[in-house]
Structures are given as structure tokens and as C-alpha cells.
Amino acid sequence: MSQSFFKRRVAIWIALPSLLVVTLGFRGDGQASRTATLALVRTLPDPSATATIVREAGPNGRTIILMREDNADAATLATALTSLSMSREKYGDPPTNELVIKLRGHRAPSSLSADERRLTDAYLSRLRDANPREELEGFGPARTIVVPLGQLQPVARK
Numbered sequence: 001m002s003q004s005f006f007k008r009r010v011a012i013w014i015a016l017p018s019l020l021v022v023t024l025g026f027r028g029d030g031q032a033s034r035t036a037t038l039a040l041v042r043t044l045p046d047p048s049a050t051a052t053i054v055r056e057a058g059p060n061g062r063t064i065i066l067m068r069e070d071n072a073d074a075a076t077l078a079t080a081l082t083s084l085s086m087s088r089e090k091y092g093d094p095p096t097n098e099l100v101i102k103l104r105g106h107r108a109p110s111s112l113s114a115d116e117r118r119l120t121d122a123y124l125s126r127l128r129d130a131n132p133r134e135e136l137e138g139f140g141p142a143r144t145i146v147v148p149l150g151q152l153q154p155v156a157r158k
Helices: 004-022 074-091 114-129
Strands: 035-041 051-055 064-070 100-102 135-136 140-148
Touching: 004 064, 035 114, 035 135, 051 074, 064 074, 074 114, 114 140
Parallel strands: 035 064
Antiparallel strands: 035 140, 051 064, 051 100, 135 140
């Protein structure tokens, strides 16, 4: 797929949460919006992964994006948010089974738009300032923040 396709997809899913925050963090239909926990951890189970996304099943299942604290950057976070978006489209929200997505490789920081850079830098700044309070099972203490996710639009299936 073309790089511009991924840039557009990332731009949509990076900008959408900020729009939700601006609109007081809730949807107009009165239902709670979906959120994701962003976490900085010391190590990931797969040393070759740059980030791991865990999507727990069921209506109370959490979505967690884990990144190593020593090499988390805006491009990694933007890639993770794009992968999460594609997973939500493919498997629904929430998924019927737990999903674990391991990201490998590095996206060029220059591929981020100004809006993507601004939002991901803000998220990373908040993460780095957070106290390592939460104990994430299997990952140890983590710096975490919760961010809103955009609402999925129903997709017509053939």
C-alpha cells in the first residue's frame, strides 16, 4: 500500500481523539467513548518488537499500547495507533477474542504530519511525566495515561 494511504489513516486516527477531547470527551449519543491505555514499560516480552498492542475481549476489556520507555517515540506511537485503528475496523470494538499485536520496524519520523507530531509528542510528554504507579500484569510497573479513541463507523459488509 502507498505511504500516502498510511499517512491519511494515521492522520485520521491521531486527529480524531483530539477532536473528542475538544468536544468534552463524550459522544453525542450519551454512550461512553472507547479509550486506550498508553504505557511505557521497561521491557516487552518480544525483544524485537517496538511496541505491543493488547486488546482484551468483552465489553469491559481494555486496550493497551505498550512501548519501551527507552526508545518510545512519536513515530512508534503513530504506527501503534494506526495498527489499533485497523484492528478495530477488522475485528470490531470490542473484539470477541483477546488480540495481541506486535509491531516491528521503525517508521521514519519525517513521515508524520505536523498534527500527528503535535499529538503524539503531547501523549509521550504526558507519559514520561506520569508516575510509574500501575502494575501491568506481565509487564511490571508502567507509566500510563488513558486517551480517547475515535468512534468506529459501521462498515457495510457484502
